[in-house]
Amino acid sequence: MTLNLIAMHGWAGDQRAWEPWRIAAAGRGWSLETGERGYGQQTPHAPRWPGAGGAVLVHSLGLHLLPAELWSQARAVVLLASFGTFVPPGPGGRRTRAALEAMAGRIRQGELAPLLDEFLAKAAAPARLDQLPLGVAQEGSDAAGVARLLEDLALLGRCDGLPEAFPRSVPVLVVEAGADQIVPAASRALLRQALPQAESWTLEAIGHSLLGTPLVGPVLDWLDQWLVGPGPGAELQQNARPALPAHG
Numbered sequence: 001m002t003l004n005l006i007a008m009h010g011w012a013g014d015q016r017a018w019e020p021w022r023i024a025a026a027g028r029g030w031s032l033e034t035g036e037r038g039y040g041q042q043t044p045h046a047p048r049w050p051g052a053g054g055a056v057l058v059h060s061l062g063l064h065l066l067p068a069e070l071w072s073q074a075r076a077v078v079l080l081a082s083f084g085t086f087v088p089p090g091p092g093g094r095r096t097r098a099a100l101e102a103m104a105g106r107i108r109q110g111e112l113a114p115l116l117d118e119f120l121a122k123a124a125a126p127a128r129l130d131q132l133p134l135g136v137a138q139e140g141s142d143a144a145g146v147a148r149l150l151e152d153l154a155l156l157g158r159c160d161g162l163p164e165a166f167p168r169s170v171p172v173l174v175v176e177a178g179a180d181q182i183v184p185a186a187s188r189a190l191l192r193q194a195l196p197q198a199e200s201w202t203l204e205a206i207g208h209s210l211l212g213t214p215l216v217g218p219v220l221d222w223l224d225q226w227l228v229g230p231g232p233g234a235e236l237q238q239n240a241r242p243a244l245p246a247h248g
Contacts, residue, residue, distance in 0.1 A: 001228050003028070003054050006047045006070065008035040010060030010081075011152050012116055012123075014042045016133050021057065024216045028224070037065060037152065039145045040136030049073055055223050058082055060183065060208065064155060068165035076170050076226050078219055081177045081208050084162040084194045088186035096184055100157050107150055112141060120209075122181040127211035162194055171226045172198035173219065175210070182208040 005025055007018045015034035025032040031050055038044025046067055053073025058066065059080045087093045087100070106115045116137040121129045141149065172195050176188050192200060199222070206213050 003030040005032040007057040008062030071165040083187040086159045123208040178204035180208045
């Protein structure tokens, strides 16, 4: 059975980060369509279902970048190092909001390149920055791309819960990066609280960009079991999951 997937990157990312997922999905006879905000040299476009709906995969802010009409046909959702509310309540939230405002100020002052280097180093950690795929930090951004970065940085500060169109009755997998230096721990906890029915995996020693973990196969296996159904390899797929750092 063919399964359609739609994937959306997060802030300062682009669609090329999904290439390993596209290759793995194609190996199963599935399609993967990506969205692109166009922060750098990639042409911006909103993803569309190629046919009937399927599964949505989002990383971080990608959850809030997808159009509402797309969610209506989602049959399953995978949230990777994501959040509903980015700025948590309390003192931690005030620090997060101040950091967002400082980032916006640096971008307006022409300090985009060093800011992106710092942000992406934190996103990659504990892995090395050079393990991230090619993107806006290496290729640069034009005026339109800078405007989108600022617009979506402001969106981060306004994200207060799941998008209104988020499908509440479909299977949801939350993959949390235990060593995430971008999404506050309190925001990760709020996401789990907002989706009590979701299955949750915690990758204890993995950072925000989810580098260094064999995540693609287990996530696609999860989708296979929910949306395609068990096949001859179902038992092997189930047994493969403990290879991930930790599920909680």
